[in-house]
Amino acid sequence: MNLLPLAARNLLRNRRRSATTLFAMIVGAMAILLFGGYARNINLGLQTDFVRHAGHLQIQHRDYFLFGNGNPAAYGLADYRRIIDVVRADPVLRPMLKVATPTLSLGGIAGNYAAGVSRTVIGGGVVVAEQNRMRQWNDYNFPITTKPLHLSGTTPDAVVIGTGVARVLQLCAPLAIRNCPTPHVEPATGDSVPDDIAALAGEARAQRAASDGTTIELLAANAHGAPNVARLKVVAAVPQGVKELDDMIVQMHFAAAQKLVYGGDTPKATAIVLQLAHTDQIPAARVRLEQLLAQHFPGQPLTVLDFATLNSSYGQIVGMFGAIFGFIALLIGVIVLFTVSNTMSMAVVERTVEIGTLRAIGLRRAGIRRLFVIEGALLGLAGSVAGVVVALGAAWLINHGGLSWTPPGNVEPVPLTIRVWGEYTMLLGTLLGLTLVAGISAWWPARRAARLEIVDALRHV
Amino acid sequence: MQAVVLSGVGKHYRLGQVDVPALTDIGFEIRAQRFTVLSGPSGSGKTTLLNLIGGIDRPDSGKVLIDGQDLGELDDDALSDFRARRIGFIFQNFNLLPVLTAYENVEYPLLLARTPAAARQERVRELLEAVGLADKARNRPNQLSGGQRQRVAVARALATRPTLVLADEPTANLDSHTGAGIIALMRRIQREQHATFVFSSHDPAVLAEADDAVHIRDGAITAIERRDEVTA
Ligand SMILES: Nc1ncnc2c1ncn2[C@@H]1O[C@H](COP(=O)(O)OP(=O)(O)O)[C@@H](O)[C@H]1O
Ligand SMILES: [Mg+2]
Numbered sequence: 001m002n003l004l005p006l007a008a009r010n011l012l013r014n015r016r017r018s019a020t021t022l023f024a025m026i027v028g029a030m031a032i033l034l035f036g037g038y039a040r041n042i043n044l045g046l047q048t049d050f051v052r053h054a055g056h057l058q059i060q061h062r063d064y065f066l067f068g069n070g071n072p073a074a075y076g077l078a079d080y081r082r083i084i085d086v087v088r089a090d091p092v093l094r095p096m097l098k099v100a101t102p103t104l105s106l107g108g109i110a111g112n113y114a115a116g117v118s119r120t121v122i123g124g125g126v127v128v129a130e131q132n133r134m135r136q137w138n139d140y141n142f143p144i145t146t147k148p149l150h151l152s153g154t155t156p157d158a159v160v161i162g163t164g165v166a167r168v169l170q171l172c173a174p175l176a177i178r179n180c181p182t183p184h185v186e187p188a189t190g191d192s193v194p195d196d197i198a199a200l201a202g203e204a205r206a207q208r209a210a211s212d213g214t215t216i217e218l219l220a221a222n223a224h225g226a227p228n229v230a231r232l233k234v235v236a237a238v239p240q241g242v243k244e245l246d247d248m249i250v251q252m253h254f255a256a257a258q259k260l261v262y263g264g265d266t267p268k269a270t271a272i273v274l275q276l277a278h279t280d281q282i283p284a285a286r287v288r289l290e291q292l293l294a295q296h297f298p299g300q301p302l303t304v305l306d307f308a309t310l311n312s313s314y315g316q317i318v319g320m321f322g323a324i325f326g327f328i329a330l331l332i333g334v335i336v337l338f339t340v341s342n343t344m345s346m347a348v349v350e351r352t353v354e355i356g357t358l359r360a361i362g363l364r365r366a367g368i369r370r371l372f373v374i375e376g377a378l379l380g381l382a383g384s385v386a387g388v389v390v391a392l393g394a395a396w397l398i399n400h401g402g403l404s405w406t407p408p409g410n411v412e413p414v415p416l417t418i419r420v421w422g423e424y425t426m427l428l429g430t431l432l433g434l435t436l437v438a439g440i441s442a443w444w445p446a447r448r449a450a451r452l453e454i455v456d457a458l459r460h461v
Numbered sequence: 462m463q464a465v466v467l468s469g470v471g472k473h474y475r476l477g478q479v480d481v482p483a484l485t486d487i488g489f490e491i492r493a494q495r496f497t498v499l500s501g502p503s504g505s506g507k508t509t510l511l512n513l514i515g516g517i518d519r520p521d522s523g524k525v526l527i528d529g530q531d532l533g534e535l536d537d538d539a540l541s542d543f544r545a546r547r548i549g550f551i552f553q554n555f556n557l558l559p560v561l562t563a564y565e566n567v568e569y570p571l572l573l574a575r576t577p578a579a580a581r582q583e584r585v586r587e588l589l590e591a592v593g594l595a596d597k598a599r600n601r602p603n604q605l606s607g608g609q610r611q612r613v614a615v616a617r618a619l620a621t622r623p624t625l626v627l628a629d630e631p632t633a634n635l636d637s638h639t640g641a642g643i644i645a646l647m648r649r650i651q652r653e654q655h656a657t658f659v660f661s662s663h664d665p666a667v668l669a670e671a672d673d674a675v676h677i678r679d680g681a682i683t684a685i686e687r688r689d690e691v692t693a
Contacts, residue, residue: 009560357556360517361617362545362573364538454517458552 007375010347011382021343022383025438028332029387029430030394035328036426037395037418039321042407044140044419046314047279050307052135055099055273056282057289058310059083062301064270065310072105072124073223073261076268079297083272086296092288096281098137101130102269104257108220110161110250112169119168121161121218123250124270125257128152134275143415149251150236156253159216159232164247166237174214175237218250220260223268230260241409282306329430333437336380341441344376348449355449356457365450372446373439380438384431395420464625464657465491465514470523472509472680483509484680487523491659491673492687493624496651498671499661506680507661508629514659515548515627516540528624545573549618549656551628551647555610557602563589563613564598570620588616591650608639615647619654626651628660632667644670 011018061068064075077083080102087093087100104125111118128151135146150160161169163177172180214234222228232252240246258267276285289304308315348355355368363371395418403416420427470487473480484506491497491514499507512518513525516532525532527547535543549570550556557566567588571581589595592612594605602610611631618626628647632640648670651658660667668674676684 006560013560353554353556354558357550357552357558359541360515360544360550361570362541362543362548364541366538367573455512458517458556 003371003374004378007371007378010375011379014347017343017346018379021339021379022386024339025336025380025383025434026387026390028336029384029434030391032329032332032430033388033391033420033426034394034418036325037420037423039325040419040423040426041417043318043321045142045407045414046317048138048140048142050311050314051275051279052137054307054310055134055275056279056307057274057286058305059272059274059289059293060270060303060305062303065305068270071221072107072270073221076223076270077272078266078268079300080269080272083297086292087274087289090288090292093285096276096285097274098277099130099134099273099275101127101134101273102254103271103273104254104261104268105270106220106257106261108218110165110169111217111219112171113217115170117169119165120248121165121250122248123252125252125254127254137275139278143417150238151251151253154235155233156256157231157233158235159218159250159252160236160238161234162246162249163237163239164243165250166234168247169216171214171234171237175234177237218260222261222263223265228260228263230256232256239411241411333433336434336437337441340376340379340438341445343379344372344442344445347375348372348445352452352457352460355452356454356460359454360458369446369450372449373442376442376446377435377439380435383438384434387434388427388431391420462493463490464493464528466526468524470513470520470525472513472520482680487682489675489682489685491657493657494655495672496648496658496670497660497673497675498668499659499675499677500663500668501677502663505677507677510677511627511629511659511661515550516544545570546621547624549621549623549626551614551618551626551631553630553633555602555614557610557613559602562599562601563594563605566613567616567620570617574621584620588619592616592646607635608642611635611643612646615643615650619650619656622654624657626656626658628658630661632662632664637666640664641666
């Protein structure tokens with residue numbers, strides 16, 4: 001006998017109880033999907049952010065990632081131009097590749113001699129036009145507008161610094177940065193330094209006051225360990241979400257950085273940043289890159305790293321959300337298990353005489369079991385379908401509700417979006433998972449129903 | 462020809478610490494295509510006996526044979542299948558499935574017996590016609606009177622053309638007029654369909670209709686009347 005319509009009718013019999021169970025399942029499915037959609041959105045948002053700034057893959061000196069931090073200049077890629085040419089020309093990579101651009105990382109000391117202050121900074125040189133193209137990447141269609149780099153259209157000696165750098169270097173006023181206090185205590189000058197240096201500083205200060213007041217000196221060690229200085233013009237101070245970074249970061253034109261680090265030597269890059277059209281192309285692209293490097297640059301200590309390796313926090317955050325999601329899903333699974341099980345137990349008790357009757361007229365024990373399991377699974381299916389629909393609706397409302405939030409590490413609030421629609425794996429998983437859980441939770445009551453003795457069941461009142 | 466043969470059948474229940482003998486050493490035969498009534502006061506063991514004959518309970522001792530088949534030899538599934546094909550039940554409280562219409566209630570045993578759709582439809586129509594409820598086919602049990610419900614139950618019991626139809630006090634929950642109607646209906650259908658009917662009842666009106674009467678008291682048979690020895 002076709003048990004589905006029978007199960008459906010039985011569910012409609014005690015509408016109130018079925019509705020309560022459905023409601024619990026809807027709330028559960030909604031919790032899973034909304035949180036899942038939120039976590040998914042964060043993961044993709046982070047990924048988008050990383051990919052826009054540092055690409056999907058980077059070609060680096062084999063030891064740069066682990067050892068290059070202290071002295072980036074020593075791990076430069078002299079052949080970076082040729083590598084980029086080979087990569088761009090490759091017919092396998094071409095359809096995947098969006099941007100291939102060199103970067104040069106460096107560390108140094110930035111000083112505002114006019115104010116008599118300096119601090120260590122990290123940063124690097126970038127090819128601005130190519131970086132701007134990287135910032136266009138939006139494979140997950142985030143509702144964001146992309147602003148070009150502050151270095152765009154600036155003179156070769158331009159530099160962009162973190163607001164923290166600007167604060168320490170006392171450039172807040174000249175750069176007109178908001179929320180950027182000046183220190184309460186004047187830093188010690190004059191007394192503790194030799195007269196000639198104090199005089200020099202004073203002179204510089206006087207000069208600077210006359211000019212626009214936004215020039216800094218950047219002192220860096222060149223590839224041989226000797227100091228080199230560049231005078232750079234601060235065009236903007238950009239707040240960074242993480243204070244440590246905000247207090248340290250400088251960004252300049254690639255050529256200027258090369259000149260600072262390599263002077264008259266062969267200019268190098270510390271990394272070649274590759275951005276692909278889609279993140280899932282990483283494995284294929286990587287395989288091809290390794291082939292190309294081995295073929296064209298044999299013996300060179302090169303390596304290819306993906307963005308997840310370069311940004312270990314990405315994996316950690318994804319893992320953390322995964323764990324929370326799993327916990328929530330488990331919790332809701334257990335709640336659904338008990339709710340459906342309870343509902344089905346009550347149904348079995350209520351319908352004991354009916355069970356006896358069905359058995360008397362010839363339905364086997366297995367038939368009774370099937371009847372209740374199907375009923376539970378149908379309840380589960382109805383609940384999870386309704387839950388999915390409601391979650392989609394709720395997500396739509398949230399996405400169109402104009403809500404915004406500031407993710408950790410971000411400076412500006414972003415629209416609060418929840419990705420439920422289109423996340424077919426999650427939707428299908430929730431649907432099938434909850435239906436399965438409901439079917440399983442009906443199993444025990446169904447088993448109990450099937451094991452009833454017919455005469456006892458018929459005598460039940 | 463014997464439809465049912467019982468020999469040495471005993472059944473007792475445990476009520477707490479005490480053994481309650483419900484039936485002791487029952488042995489008799491029920492003739493095929495007759496209307497047999499098990500008669501006796503309340504608590505005499507009628508229901509227990511009918512349950513054993515219908516294969517929904519098993520005796521502690523003795524044998525129950527239906528059409529020569531020893532029910533004790535069948536496992537639970539085989540016994541279920543046997544009931545589905547060979548035995549029809551009519552209950553005191555009608556016991557229709559509330560979510561099914563009159564039509565579907567009658568159809569249900571045919572589905573269990575895997576009767577093809579066309580034959581099913583024909584049989585259900587025919588039976589609803591026979592019990593006078595052709596126009597109530599789409600009604601659910603709660604849209605039917607007690608008498609109508611029991612008529613649906615009669616149709617359901619007969620759906621698979623069982624060799625044996627068992628009814629445990631089928632008129633106990635009906636007023637005497639309606640009850641008499643049901644008895645008359647069953648009597649008519651029993652003759653038309655050549656079925657073997659076994660009733661339990663302590664209603665004298667029912668007893669009057671019976672071909673055979675088995676009198677039972679305190680779990681033992683006190684008398685067996687075969688009224689139509691000659692006319693059968
Ligand atoms: N499940 C049971 N547990 C204990 N005693 C029972 C049970 N069913 C029936 N009995 C007892 O068995 C005897 C026969 O009962 P029953 O077959 O129901 O009689 P009747 O149908 O004639 O009223 C009675 O004494 C009754 O109390
Ligand atoms: Mg009884």
